[in-house]
Amino acid sequence: MANITAAMVKELRETTSAGMMDCKNALNETGGDIEAAVDWLRKKGLSKAAKKAGRVAAEGLVAVESSGHTATILEVNSETDFVARNDQFQAFAREAAKIALMGNGTVESLETAHFPGSQVTIKDRLQELIATIGENMTLRRVAKLEVSKGVIATYIHNAVSDGLGKIGVLVALESEGDVTALSTLGRQIAMHVAATSPVAVDASGVDAATLERESAILRDKNAGKPENVMQKIIESGLKSYYKEVTLLEQSFVHDPSKTVAQVLKEAESKAGKPVTLKAFVRYALGEGIEKEEAPDFAAEVAAAAGVKA
Numbered sequence: 107m108a109n110i111t112a113a114m115v116k117e118l119r120e121t122t123s124a125g126m127m128d129c130k131n132a133l134n135e136t137g138g139d140i141e142a143a144v145d146w147l148r149k150k151g152l153s154k155a156a157k158k159a160g161r162v163a164a165e166g167l168v169a170v171e172s173s174g175h176t177a178t179i180l181e182v183n184s185e186t187d188f189v190a191r192n193d194q195f196q197a198f199a200r201e202a203a204k205i206a207l208m209g210n211g212t213v214e215s216l217e218t219a220h221f222p223g224s225q226v227t228i229k230d231r232l233q234e235l236i237a238t239i240g241e242n243m244t245l246r247r248v249a250k251l252e253v254s255k256g257v258i259a260t261y262i263h264n265a266v267s268d269g270l271g272k273i274g275v276l277v278a279l280e281s282e283g284d285v286t287a288l289s290t291l292g293r294q295i296a297m298h299v300a301a302t303s304p305v306a307v308d309a310s311g312v313d314a315a316t317l318e319r320e321s322a323i324l325r326d327k328n329a330g331k332p333e334n335v336m337q338k339i340i341e342s343g344l345k346s347y348y349k350e351v352t353l354l355e356q357s358f359v360h361d362p363s364k365t366v367a368q369v370l371k372e373a374e375s376k377a378g379k380p381v382t383l384k385a386f387v388r389y390a391l392g393e394g395i396e397k398e399e400a401p402d403f404a405a406e407v408a409a410a411a412g413v414k415a
Contacts, residue, residue: 108138118143124238147237166190166243168274168389170260171203177258177276178206180216180248181389182232185241195243196267198235202228202245203269211250249276249387256281256381259292263300272391275299278384283377291373291381294360295353299388304353307383312352320347353386 110133118129118140124147136142166183167190182199189195202216205228209215217229228245236243251258256279262271275296279288306312324343328336349355354367361369366383374381 108133110134110138114138114140118147124234147234166246166391167196167199167266167270168262168272168391169199169203169270170262170274170276171200171207171269172258172260172276173207175254175256175258176207176250176252177260177278178203178209178211178248178250179260179274179276179387179389180206181246181274181391183244183246183392183395184239185243189239189241189243191266192239194235195239196270198231199270200267206248206250209248209250211248213245213248216248217245247389249389251276251278251385251387253278253280253384256283256384257285257288257292259289259296261293261296261300263297273300274389276385276387278386279381280384281377281379281381283374283379283381287373287376287378288381291370291377295366295369295383296386298356298359298366299353299386301359302353302356303388303390304356304386305351306353307385308352308354309348312348317344320344354383 110130114133115126115129118124118133119126121140121144124132128147129143132143132146133140136146165185165187166181168179168181170179171177180199180203182195182202184190184195201221205219205221206216209219217227217232219228220226221228221231232243232245259275259277259279260269261275261277262269263273263275265271277292277296277299279292279295281288305316320343321340324340325336328339331339354365354370356366358364358366358369364372370381370383
């Protein structure tokens with residue numbers, strides 16, 4: 107049997123963040139081979155992670171990162187908010203967002219990306235965190251925006267740390283204008299997006315299924331009216347809908363007397379050049395995830411005792 111020293115255990119623990127006894131067992135199983143022990147622990151981590159994969163992960167963090175004319179945003183989930191406050195979890199989210207700057211804006215490409223100077227992938231590291239911390243975690247979604255000229259503003263609402271929080275926004279402004287003026291405008295619009303949650307930049311970006319649903323609601327409300335009248339009602343109703351949900355037509359939260367489109371037009375004088383709002387992304391933590399109901403412990407105990415509720 108190989109002589110497993112405390113220094114070897116320490117080195118493996120620092121490399122993998124696994125528990126001390128797990129590291130010692132891994133070294134014993136692999137004859138003291140550090141690299142083989144790392145693989146052994148990863149396999150063990152995957153096994154542990156699989157047992158937790160069915161648990162709902164709806165807490166966590168949204169992370170944003172920018173560099174030059176590129177910015178990324180991602181959501182990484184955990185089961186509890188307690189884990190979201192964990193330093194290791196936050197470091198993972200922050201580093202993953204930085205690595206995403208080099209990717210193509212998909213979860214698949216990010217999961218297979220390596221940490222700088224390492225053979226460890228994002229997916230590997232997440233599995234290690236699951237094994238170490240003991241909760242199910244998922245890299246749920248990621249997006250990337252780029253402009254050839256201009257700025258991409260980032261905003262985190264209720265930040266828990268630099269670039270990390272519960273709601274994150276990216277806003278891409280394309281322009282050859284003054285960068286300082288564009289950055290100020292972009293941040294204001296990003297704050298607006300965080301507050302109002304628009305569904306698209308303008309009417310052309312609203313998906314057909316949504317328009318069909320809104321039109322059907324208007325038809326139901328005005329059932330029995332002639333078709334020519336119905337068409338005008340639907341047209342008018344959709345115009346009102348666009349004012350509520352499309353970014354350019356919304357009233358600007360910082361000055362409700364103007365639309366976002368009007369604010370952009372006025373900003374061109376400060377920027378010195380035309381400004382185009384190219385795109386935006388808004389992630390709110392856990393949106394769309396069905397959370398499990400809190401267990402009814404009284405009912406569970408009664409059931410276990412064979413007592414009918």
